[in-house]
Amino acid sequence: MxxxxxxxxxxxxxxxxxxxxxxxxxxxxxxxxxxxxxxxxxxxxxxxxxxxxxxxxxxxxxDNYAAMFEDVPIASGFVNTGVVLVFKGAITLFFAPLAAFAFAKYSFIGKNLIFGAVLISLMLPTIVLIIPLLLEMKELGWVNTYQALILPGAIDAFAIFWMRQVISAVPDELLDAARVDGCSEFGIFWRIVLPVIRPGLAGLAVLTVMNIYNDFVWPVVIASSERMATLQVVLSTLSQNITGNRIGADYATVTGELLAASSVALIPLLVLFIALQRHFINGILAGSVKG
CATH class of the missing domain: 1.20.5 (Single alpha-helices involved in coiled-coils or other helix-helix interfaces)
Structure with a gap:
């Protein structure tokens, strides 16, 4: 029927x-x-x-916002996080696609072995790397410095893997045509590959900004001074700052200022995601290409 x-x-x-x-x-x-x-x-x-x-x-x-800005050094947290975002994000977004370009479009001895090592590093939990990195930063004299906040983990294994998947979809004919025209290898990457992979790069940019902005474990270990504390470290010590700066601060006062600080910290990421939502979704789709 x-x-x-x-x-x-x-x-x-x-x-x-x-x-x-x-x-x-x-x-x-x-x-x-x-x-x-x-x-x-x-x-x-x-x-x-x-x-x-x-x-x-x-x-x-x-009142909660006014009291929070008086009791908590949130402005310095924003400044430190902004500095780390600009420099660490720039390093990630430049060198990760460059390394991915080599893995995706060149053949060299040990290529699969090196890329396998990159993938294996993704399986290592962050906590395993903290002690060796901390000892290295101490030997270099970089504890409580921007160098220590920016350089470790700047060239992320996931970013290399993501960009390799995206760049693998770029036709080899485009690259060969550029070589015939006399373009250098870096010129091919800069003038041909980067414009093509722009959606994937935008998606990586959003993820990179979110990861750096929300990073807590490494900054709280390496930046113990209040002067170098990033936003997430400032938020984690917010209760102590409030009770230390205001005698008799009760639970309600701490809760109100904590919500105010969390709201202020949420706004940049919320604005970023709303503004770049379309690019982020396109980047996710571009990163799903099978390499």
């Missing part, structure tokens, strides 16, 4: 509606804590504890 066309259409539409409903519920579940934190940061500190789920626009205040 053959069902009418309109009945088949309805049956096919049901899974789509169900999937969309599931995605909406999942989105709400993920965004609800973020929205709550952003709104609660504008509430009086005592109201956050007394009625955490109620939001009265008439009581919204900037």
């Amino acid at each position: 053959t069902l009418p066309t309109h009945a088949v259409g309805r049956r096919r539409a049901r899974p789509a509606i169900g999937s969309q409903l599931f995605l909406v519920l999942l989105t709400v579940a993920f965004l609800a804590p973020v929205v709550w934190a952003l709104l609660s940061a504008f509430k009086p500190a005592n109201d956050i504890i007394r009625s955490p789920l109620l939001f009265d626009p008439s009581t919204f205040t900037l």
Whole structure:
């Protein structure tokens, strides 16, 4: 028995509606804590504890933000994180595609062995590398310096792997045509390969910024002084800073300022992701090419 066309259409539409409903519920579940934190940061500190789920626009205040900026050196945390982002991100986005270009488009002795070593390094947990890196930084006299925050891990194994997958999809004919025209090997990379892999590079840029911005374990080990503390380290010691700078600071005060600081720290990443969402999605798709 053959069902009418309109009945088949309805049956096919049901899974789509169900999937969309599931995605909406999942989105709400993920965004609800973020929205709550952003709104609660504008509430009086005592109201956050007394009625955490109620939001009265008439009581919204900037007191939590004002007190937080007085008690917490969040500005220096932003500056240090910004410096690390600019220099470490630049190193990653230049040298990782360059290394990936060699792995994707050149044949040389030990190529597979070296690339295998790069992939194996992805399996090493960060905690295993901390002690050797810390001892190395101490011998170099780089403890509590920007060099120690920037250079270790700047050329990331995942970034090389990601870019190799993307560059492998670039047609060899383009490169051969550039060689016939007299273009140098670096010129081929700079003028031919980079414009083609721009979506994948944009996706890598977003991931790199997020990883550097959210990095906590290495900065808290190597940058023990308040002067060199990055934003995540400042946030981790926020409670101590508040109670140390304000006598009699209670739990409500700490919670209000903590929400204010978290909201301020969230804004840059939120703006970055919204602005580069399309490039990030295209970059994810470009990185899924089989090499």
